[in-house]
Amino acid sequence: xxxxxxxxxxxxxxDITRLDVDAIVNAANSKLLGGGGVDGAIHRxxxxxxxxxxxxxGGCPTGEARITGGYNLPARHVIHTVGPVYSGKPQDRxxxxxxxxxxxxxxxENNLKTIAFPAISCGVYGYPIKDACKIAVDTSMExxxxxxxxxxxxxxQFSEKDYGVYxxxxxxx
Ligand code: ADP
Numbered sequence: 001x002x003x004x005x006x007x008x009x010x011x012x013x014x015d016i017t018r019l020d021v022d023a024i025v026n027a028a029n030s031k032l033l034g035g036g037g038v039d040g041a042i043h044r045x046x047x048x049x050x051x052x053x054x055x056x057x058g059g060c061p062t063g064e065a066r067i068t069g070g071y072n073l074p075a076r077h078v079i080h081t082v083g084p085v086y087s088g089k090p091q092d093r094x095x096x097x098x099x100x101x102x103x104x105x106x107x108x109e110n111n112l113k114t115i116a117f118p119a120i121s122c123g124v125y126g127y128p129i130k131d132a133c134k135i136a137v138d139t140s141m142e143x144x145x146x147x148x149x150x151x152x153x154x155x156x157q158f159s160e161k162d163y164g165v166y167x168x169x170x171x172x173x
Contacts, residue, residue: 002173005144009137011170012156013163017045021154022112023067023077025103027120030082031059032066037123038158042078046071050078063098067106077112079103083121086128093135096121100139108147116154119162129165137169 016024016038026042029035032054034043043050049071057080060066065081081103084095099120107115117136121127133155140153157163 005141010154011166016118016156017041019116020074021114021116023079023115024075025117026078026080028080038118046073063095065102086126096135097139104143113151129162133165133169
């Protein structure tokens, strides 16, 4: 059982905007109007249609997610989620868990089979990568056990160091 679930989890190093999947997840801010980091890279690669659609949504609270089209991206959809700014308080974990769960729920509701996540909140929002990695993987494994129709969850890291954190955690499970 656990092996079947682990087989659906893949880790990669690289640029999320290049992935040909049903949805890539954007670490957005609550206005959903673009920004720096992965958010900026996704909007640049998707083209202006993405921002136009985001404007019609009217924002997203921290810990929740919204879905749009993928426009010029190879990915069919973008799921925008708003991670917490790291504060060291217990609510960080609840909100980050909410980001993964809300994104995965949207994928399941839209009958998507493949989804890729960046390290939400681990850039300018300052979440420690080891803690965030555990939340990402544990939440995803629990979700996969309840939603067998989801075929693949990819965690893609920009840096070799962050990739190493995911590699070590998956080996330890
Ligand atoms: P946040 O504001 O949620 O912290 P950031 O965009 O600053 O979001 O960073 C989130 C993570 O995304 C960081 O680990 C950063 O290295 C990574 N990242 C930035 N650009 C890309 C990209 N093109 N593909 C994948 N990951 C990226």
